[in-house]
Each structure stands twice: as structure tokens, then as C-alpha cells.
């Protein structure tokens with residue numbers, strides 16, 4: 001995500017809890033595009049004080065912050081009846097509370113300065129379809145969907161745009177374990193009308209569009225890029241076998 005945004009011309013601060021991961025991202029961008037495009041700032045999105053410090057440091061490093069991408073997430077597959085209160089909380093605190101902490105911190109700075117900015121939240125189509133096996137993450141993403149629409153409407157008159165991208169499966173990060181098993185990977189692909197998994201850079205380009213002035217009249221919207229996965233293949237593959245077909 002960060003590298004592709006830099007390729008498209010952005011300067012970015014990458015943030016997360018693990019310094020080594022952030023430094024590796026910055027080093028990769030430095031090696032490809034030269035220094036001064038990407039910077040690392042550690043933060044924990046569950047902690048408002050940590051987010052405040054991160055926003056301040058990002059402003060120092062970049063001069064001004066024009067956009068925020070709420071990407072942090074966490075999940076583990078679990079049957080709902082086996083999920084503990086703490087397990088539910090662990091995911092909601094990262095995804096829903098973390099998105100709020102970052103969005104409110106950055107947007108308050110924009111509003112106080114009398115300037116606008118763009119927020120893009122990472123959703124998934126199961127924010128509205130639901131997702132058996134990951135009720136914690138689906139509930140949190142559903143909350144982020146409502147937050148996107150609410151704040152999109154609430155702040156658009158101040159020039160602060162809030163939108164979301166809803167990617168399908170990408171064989172990276174928290175889901176790369178799926179891609180490692182060829183049989184599981186093929187089952188995932190079989191359910192996708194477009195017939196392939198999503199490339200991370202395709203998600204980044206959708207995020208870049210919503211961050212850009214080209215999306216200046218797009219408010220509280222969700223750009224879904226899942227190869228038609230959430231629409232499903234319906235009866236298409238069975239049409240030759242269905243009674244009544246001539």
C-alpha cells in the first residue's frame with residue numbers, strides 16, 4: 001500500500017506497532033524511489049495518546065498531512081460460540097476504536113486549521129454481507145462502514161471527505177496463510193466471478209483515487225474491488241444443466 005502510493009507520487013508516513021516492519025517498508029521505498037518519500041512512526045491505534053503523538057510526528061515529517069488511510073486490522077478465525085469477551089474486544093479495539101482514534105485525531109487537526117483532507121478506511125464486502133467464522137472483525141468493519149457514511153456526511157461541508165475501499169481477498173498480510181495452501185486458494189478463487197485473487201497494488205490504486213482531488217465530490221462512499229465476489233456467480237455455471245434451457 002505505502003509503496004504503491006509513493007510510486008503514484010505521494011509522500012507517506014507508515015505506522016504500526018512493529019518498528020522493524022515499518023523500517024523494512026521505508027527501506028524498500030528508499031531503494032526503489034530514493035529517500036524522503038516514506039517515513040516510519042510507531043503507534044498503537046488502540047491508544048489515543050499514541051495516535052496523537054503519531055499525528056504530530058507525521059505533520060513534522062511531511063509538513064502537512066493531506067490524507068489518512070485506516071489500514072490496521074486484526075482477526076483470527078473462530079466459531080462465534082467459542083469467542084471470549086476478551087477475544088471480541090481485542091479485534092474491535094484495533095479495527096473500530098482504532099479507526100475512530102486515528103480519524104478523529106487527524107480530522108480535528110484539519111478542522112482546527114480550517115482546511116480539508118481525505119480519509120480512506122479499509123473495509124471488506126463482509127462489512128455488509130456478514131462473515132461467519134469472524135464475527136469480531138465483521139462486526140467491527142460494519143461499524144467502520146457506518147462511521148464512514150456518518151462522518152462523510154458530517155464533515156463534507158468542511159472539506160473533510162471520508163470514504164472507504166472494500167477489497168476482496170489479497171494473498172498478503174493477515175490472509176497470506178490462505179494462499180499458502182493451494183487447495184484453499186483454489187476454493188477461494190472458484191467463488192470469485194473474476195477468476196483470480198486481488199493484487200495489493202490494485203487496492204492501493206483505489207485508495208489513491210479516493211485520496212485524490214479526482215474524488216472531490218465523493219462522500220461517504222465505498223469502492224468495492226472484489227472481482228464480483230460478494231455478488232457471487234449465481235446460477236451461471238449451472239445454466240447448461242438447468243431444466244428449461246433449450
Ligand SMILES: CCCCC/C=C/C(=O)SCCNC(=O)CCNC(=O)[C@H](O)C(C)(C)COP(=O)(O)OP(=O)(O)OC[C@H]1O[C@@H](n2cnc3c(N)ncnc32)[C@H](O)[C@@H]1OP(=O)(O)O
Nearest residue numbers: 073074075076078084086087090091124167168169174175
Ligand atoms: C473477502 C475478503 C476477506 C479478507 C478479510 C481480511 C481482513 C483482515 O482484517 S486481514 C488482517 C488480519 N491481520 C491480523 O490478523 C493481524 C495479526 N493478528 C493479531 O494480531 C491477533 O489475531 C489479534 C487480533 C488477536 C490481536 O492480538 P492481541 O491483542 O495481542 O490479542 P491476544 O493474543 O492478547 O488475545 C486477546 C484475546 O483473543 C483471544 N484469541 C487470540 N487469538 C485467538 C484465536 N486464534 N482463537 C481464539 N481466541 C483467540 C485470546 O485468547 C484472548 O482472549 P482471552 O483468552 O479470553 O483473554
Ligand SMILES: NC(=O)C1=CN([C@@H]2O[C@H](COP(=O)(O)OP(=O)(O)OC[C@H]3O[C@@H](n4cnc5c(N)ncnc54)[C@H](OP(=O)(O)O)[C@@H]3O)[C@@H](O)[C@H]2O)C=CC1
Nearest residue numbers: 016017018044045071072073122124168169170173174175
Ligand atoms: N488481506 C486481505 O485479503 C484483505 C484485507 N482487508 C483489509 O485491508 C487492510 C490490510 O490488510 P492486511 O494487509 O491483510 O493486514 P495485515 O495484518 O498484513 O496488516 C495489518 C496491519 O495493522 C497493523 N496493526 C495491527 N494492530 C495494530 C495496532 N493496535 N496499532 C497499530 N497498527 C496495528 C499491523 O502492524 P503491527 O502488528 O506491527 O502493529 C499491520 O501492519 C485491513 O484493514 C484488512 O481488514 C480487506 C479485505 C481483504
